[in-house]
Amino acid sequence: MGAEANAKFTEQFLSTLPSDTGHFGPYGGRFVSETLFAALNELEAKYRELKNDPEFVKEFDKDLADYVGRPSPLYFAERLTKEVGGAKIYFKREDLNHTGAHKVNNTIGQALLAKYLGKPRVIAETGAGQHGVASATVAARMNLDCKVFMGAEDVQRQALNVYRMKLLGAEVEAVTSGTNTLKDAMNEALRDWVTNVDNTFYIIGTCAGPHPYPMLVRDFQSIIGREARAQCLEKEGRLPDALVACVGGGSNAIGLFYPFICDEGVEMYGVEAGGFGIETGQHAAPLCAGQPGVLHGNRTYLMSDQNGQIQGTHSVSAGLDYPGVGPEHSWLKDEKRANYVSVTDDEALEAFRRLTLVEGIMPALETSHAIAYAIKKAATMKSDQIMIVNLSGRGDKDIHTVAGIDGISI
Amino acid sequence: MSRIKSTIDALKAEGKKALIPYITAGDPQPSWTEDLMHCLVDSGADIIELGVPFSDPMADGPVIQLACERALKHNTSLSDIFDIVRSFREKNTDTPVVLMGYLNPIERMGVDAFLEKAAESGVDGVLTVDLPPEEAEIFAPKVAAKGMDSVFLVAPTTTDDRIRSICKHSSGYVYYVSVKGVTGSAALSTDDVAQKVANIRSIADIPVGVGFGITDAESASAVAKVSDGVIVGSVLVNTIKENQEDLSGIKDKLGSVLSSMRQAMDA
Known part of the structure; x- marks a missing residue:
């Protein structure tokens, strides 16, 4: 993204968003x-x-x-980084918060x-x-x-x-x-x-x-990005090159992204639930495959049919199974300040297993979408580049779902 | 003069109040809706509010949510509803029809295309539940330009400043939501309604219809005494649900519920 495109993303400009209305x-x-x-x-x-x-x-x-346990650590995933062979992958450990998520x-x-x-x-x-x-x-x-x-x-x-x-x-x-x-x-x-x-x-x-x-x-969740930014500066002496977070409604993503919006050169990737695949229509990816509309009090990208009825969604993760998304993400998409991509159920499940085996961290299925894309993206980046992935929640709650997929009843 | 205004003016001249029934278009099936509209008129309706089914009717209670689901099982769309109204107008040129629904189906069709087709098919007013006047700066003037009325809601929680702004954007009538809650909520308090309607009238010169919580002849009559119109929905929609296999059964029951309200209001 060029300097010209970013010139509008100043602190002063951001302070006008949202408008009074x-x-x-x-x-x-x-x-x-x-x-x-x-x-x-x-x-x-x-x-x-x-x-x-x-x-x-x-x-x-x-x-x-004192109650949540902040700041949450910024953890360098050394073994995963080595396996992937690209950018240095850091995890913002929101899974370590009290109650297990952001x-x-x-x-x-x-x-x-x-x-x-x-x-x-x-x-x-x-x-x-x-x-x-x-x-x-x-x-x-x-x-x-x-x-x-x-x-x-x-x-x-x-x-x-x-x-x-x-x-x-x-x-x-x-x-x-x-x-x-x-x-x-x-x-x-x-x-x-x-x-x-x-x-x-x-x-x-x-x-x-x-x-x-x-x-x-956004304001309450921005603690994630503020901490991550300071922690990255402390550990690496510079800002990251890329941020990755899963997006259902998008609160963990906006929390990570928001404090970096004015930082030219920090790319942002929001990862939606591709379900059985965007082409099947069985997904929950309004930013990737929907259009603007109005639901639940706000105008935003939505999944609705040709008559404007809200469509059923599908994702293996209940937390991403939503046909809309936060309006600030819709704005970031149109402004091309953030990129929105999707990964399928299968890719997310594979990432769930891989992170558990390689780093001993069991991510939530929602978070596993971010991990899956992060692995793909990091592999295309150079070894002196830095990526921060929001590890938004832990996966204990999903063990029954994963076991069920494995044909095991617990 | 709009069909809504002339209807309400004529009632006023006779010393009567408007009876405004609501049904959801396409419930229980689209081919019955026109028949039911004529039945409502024959049973005393002055204005018909025709619901546009939406998958996520968050301001409505379970009764109308289920009506939407029944209508959507038949994929009842805005285009179907325009066909229904057009056909209704071939036999009835007097009774105003107000479309009541949510914004997303309208926007998906395109606001201009929606208003064009609505006006052409014989729709008289538009009430979009999730479109407050603040968000209707562009929408409301376009409705007026097509010769239709914009109906907005006023709630028990609405401040005087907002009442002023809402009434400024409204034409035809404003819809006073008599209780805090969703459609089909618990009984209303006539005293509270009287007080609020008087307050609205002191702020703006526009007819006030009252809805939510009107379930029988008695409550219809009580509300008619303190307002310009009585809006009744869930009790009718429930009648449709209970007789959904049988068109003539629906018409009998719907007719008797509405007629009893008409009689009580005119007594």
Whole structure:
């Protein structure tokens, strides 16, 4: 990418995104029914007030340090690097966070907002269950009532996380409308919120939804990229050449990418779920194969049919099984600042096994998509180049799925 | 003058309130929808809200979500709905039809193409649930340019400033959502509705239709007393569901539910 193309990506320019109306270029915005406007306005006003409030920032940072265990390490994967024979591969170890994924960075932030807004009840939607677990976790700690909406199909394939949420005191509702997956869970959470808007805070798990959620989630997750940037400078004395992260809604990716957007020369790769292959139509890759539309409160790339109906998606990983994506990713795609690619279920499963054997790190199936692409990409890079991959979550939750594919019942 | 305005003006002159039933187009099958629309008119409807089915109707409750699923099983599309309205208009040139749905199907067709075909087929108004006035700066003027009305929602949580802005963008009527919740929610409070409608009227000079939570003749009559129109959806859609194998059965039941509301409102 040339200097000219990057000249617009200055700190000052980025500070205007999203706009006051919540737009990233043509994307984002607030496409919700009228009842939710007052709550969204209240949330936005409170957040704008608190984000620069030293007390709030201090409390958030303290929780990230003492409860989540940050900073997460930037780990040089020496053996994998040697095997691949290209760029030096570093992993940003979000899998080592409390609850096992990056999701908790955001739920800590949003639960604090709930506390400052005086809302005694939180709700969340979840796909793989990681966001549900992270929400139930912070709700337990902060003594908030918690209800998690989860597609009935995901309840089946992520039984371990469902039980974890219940142990944490959350109520889990299996959603049986539509396709029984993440998008339907989000519909149901929005319905609950519209009904209980006076006492309820909706903790959205990804950088999508109506403004201000994409901004909130990005800001809370940006700790990933800020740490990675400083750690890379400390270990290597320079910035990385490439960043790789998986993209469902895109919260771990935006968290890693955002602090690097102004850094000319740092390429960004978001990896979507190719499912059975883009050509089969059985995938969850709106940035690679969809078109702009409106769903769940924001304008963004979507998978919808010729009549504008949202299409069913397929991915081996529940957390990527979503037909939309955060609006800032749509903007980064159109601006050609980030590249979006896909890998199939089979490639992700192969990466899951390989990383487990070569580095002794068992990644989540979502994360395995990023690993699969990182391995391919790193092989084309030079040995003096550096790649950072967001190791967004650990794979314990997926053992049943992988065992099932192997024909083993546990 | 738009067909909606002339309808509401004529009712006002008679001292009556508008009865505005909602059904989802294509539910339980597209070939029945026109028949059901005539049935609604025969049973006392003044304006028809015709739902455009969407796969992810997040502002609707389970009753209308299921209606969308039934309609989408037959792939009911906007083009099908325009055909239905065009055919309805061959026999009925008086009763306004408002399309109610979500933005994505409209955008997928293209806003200009959608409005062109809507106006040409005889649609009178457009209510897009997930399109607030802030996002409708381009859309609403285009609706007006085609001679149609833009109907927007006002909620119990809407501030006076927003009411002002919403009413400025609206024509025909505004749709007051009487309860915090989704369509088909629990019973509304007539006192709260009366207060809010009075508030809207003090801010803007536009008819106010009230929907969500109107389930029977009694609630229809109570809401009619304090508003300009009564919007009723889930109870009708449920009637359709319960008789979905039998067109004449649906028409009998739909007709009797709506007629009882009409009578109570006019009494």
